[in-house]
Amino acid sequence: MEPAVAVGKILVVDDEADILEIISYNLKSAGYETVTAKDGLEAIQKAKIFRPDLIMLDIMMPNKNGIDTCRELRRLPEFKDTMVLFLTALNDEKSEIEGLNMGADDYIAKPIKPRLLVSRINALFRRLNKSEEQQIQLGDLIIDREKFTVTYKGDEIILAKKEFELLQLLASKPGRVFLRNEILNQVWGTEVIVGDRTIDVHIRKIRQKLGVDLITTVKGVGYKFEL
Amino acid sequence: MEPAVAVGKILVVDDEADILEIISYNLKSAGYETVTAKDGLEAIQKAKIFRPDLIMLDIMMPNKNGIDTCRELRRLPEFKDTMVLFLTALNDEKSEIEGLNMGADDYIAKPIKPRLLVSRINALFRRLNKSEEQQIQLGDLIIDREKFTVTYKGDEIILAKKEFELLQLLASKPGRVFLRNEILNQVWGTEVIVGDRTIDVHIRKIRQKLGVDLITTVKGVGYKFEL
DNA sequence: TTAAACACCCAAATTATGTTGATGGAACCA
DNA sequence: TGGTTCCATCAACATAATTTGGGTGTTTAA
Structure with missing residues (x-):
């Protein structure tokens, strides 16, 4: 290959x-x-x-x-x-x-x-x-796992741990919809039980901090990352 | 040698x-x-x-x-x-x-x-x-592994052993976040068990002695060295 | 129109980090 | 050897930030 x-x-x-x-x-x-x-x-x-x-x-x-x-x-x-x-x-x-x-x-x-x-x-x-640095680049957005930083159009955006993990998950497969359950399992783990609203709040904070809406809601299903 | x-x-x-x-x-x-x-x-x-x-x-x-x-x-x-x-x-x-x-x-x-x-x-x-490099130079900071000294803008800074090792670890990969666990393993070794506050205290001492904050906290994750 | 799904704000609960001072032990020096 | 200093650690408290859940209003799809 x-x-x-x-x-x-x-x-x-x-x-x-x-x-x-x-x-x-x-x-x-x-x-x-x-x-x-x-x-x-x-x-x-x-x-x-x-x-x-x-x-x-x-x-x-x-x-x-x-x-x-x-x-x-x-x-x-x-x-x-x-x-x-x-x-x-x-x-x-x-x-x-x-x-x-x-x-x-x-x-x-x-x-x-x-x-x-x-x-x-x-x-x-x-x-x-x-x-070499492991980073995901999607358009103007750069996610650096090593440095734990997110940059949008050159500006660094400070995300909290959960916010970072959530964004990283969604950005790992742009376009793909993640079900709420998937998100819970991946980001919060199987042991922790948190309410549905928790995801919303974090999504909102990410959107807020990024300033642009790169995360699309798929009603009744989940969220996806889109350029 | x-x-x-x-x-x-x-x-x-x-x-x-x-x-x-x-x-x-x-x-x-x-x-x-x-x-x-x-x-x-x-x-x-x-x-x-x-x-x-x-x-x-x-x-x-x-x-x-x-x-x-x-x-x-x-x-x-x-x-x-x-x-x-x-x-x-x-x-x-x-x-x-x-x-x-x-x-x-x-x-x-x-x-x-x-x-x-x-x-x-x-x-x-x-x-x-x-x-193997005996010296790490990052901006105004020079860490000399062999002499066990740290210089900032030409002034020598006396660090204790643990402080030195901790700084050296963080400075070995500037920008990269080191998890608290990684720090414990690298600086304290796997056998010794110390409380969480111990890292903080050492970080604080380094920050104090350097006078400038070159170490950034990534809440919930760890610390990183940044110019 | 009308549930269901979602966004938004708030405040409490939880967790992480920073600070200080105390302790015991190691290293140093006379 | 005894005294002194320095160091690493810890405990307790202070502070800061994150995470969460509830209430409420808005949007959406059938």
Whole structure:
């Protein structure tokens, strides 16, 4: 199952054209956007333009080897957080440790096994995406679960806990109607028993605070979030 | 050079006592806090109490193998984001791909090379929370983990141990809300039981000493650091 | 038209947080 | 070792905010 859109941008650096092609082909098949460079100098240039999420560096290359290239990239603030993966024919423990300690995220020995390479890269990106902020964006409304904030057209809106949870629930599936019972179960839990009015009041407060009516009442059924 | 506070919590799971000991010893020397388990069932139990950042799973074990254990952990919401590393004597491409595709963050073949293992784990943690950085700088505030000092606009502020740890935790992910429970687990540990007011008191002391309110209360939820 | 469903406001109940001072224990220093 | 200071915690109270349920008026759909 391939992702529909590019999952990330990768700069592949190696002095052997064959290898660049094989890697590039496989990464593209896996949904990544790739750019290639044939040595360290070219890599730094292209990185500045392409802004990759991950840079794959061969260690032995003319015009600045992989280690030096990595060191130089790490010095530049814009590449401080860029992931780096070393790719090398040197398969000894010492250089692997050195590479990782330099701040690389992975170290893969040649010969390249394309499917394995893709799996490892997927693992790196999976982690990267998880660590990024989890937010729901719906039109002008942004709900940030981590920060526990809601922004509407750039203005932060302070919601109370229950209000936040309720809005989050409705916004999790825009357009879908949530029955009153569903809302009670999800937001208040099965143990707590509260009256029907309680939901109304919270809905009202959300509408009040947002200033716009993004929550539609479906009479006799429940509520839904709509843009 | 040992970090002043543990850089991360690791649960090591293997059925061979020797291996547990070797790994545990090396991780502790590198500054990690470790707990061990001898099979999958024990791993899940201990994970629930210990709340590790990373779980190292041997694949072949009695009482639920590593793959199944990982699958089960991933199903539990509290371990969705926990890092998993497979450790195995199986050194073939197919099972490595399978392991990584299951959501593992790394896959390391036995025999174990301790220094390499530590480097790989450091690489994972580096990405996770940049906790290796000795300094956190946020606006006018500088937190130096090594010197155990906090500076605000150039003035040094003397914080007590718990205050420092609490501030450091909140500042490690600015903007992100930390639940009271998370704070208790991270700063006080799982064994100690302290009252709710204790957190408030420390928060208050930090606010007092800083002179500015960089810590925002999210009622009913927790606290967050904000510039 | 007429119930049912809903919105709105209010005030009470409940819960969360902030503050202060007291206590015991650890660390420090002479 | 004895005294001193600092620290972490707690208890009790103060304050603030959230949540709830009831009363009342309005809208809606049949």
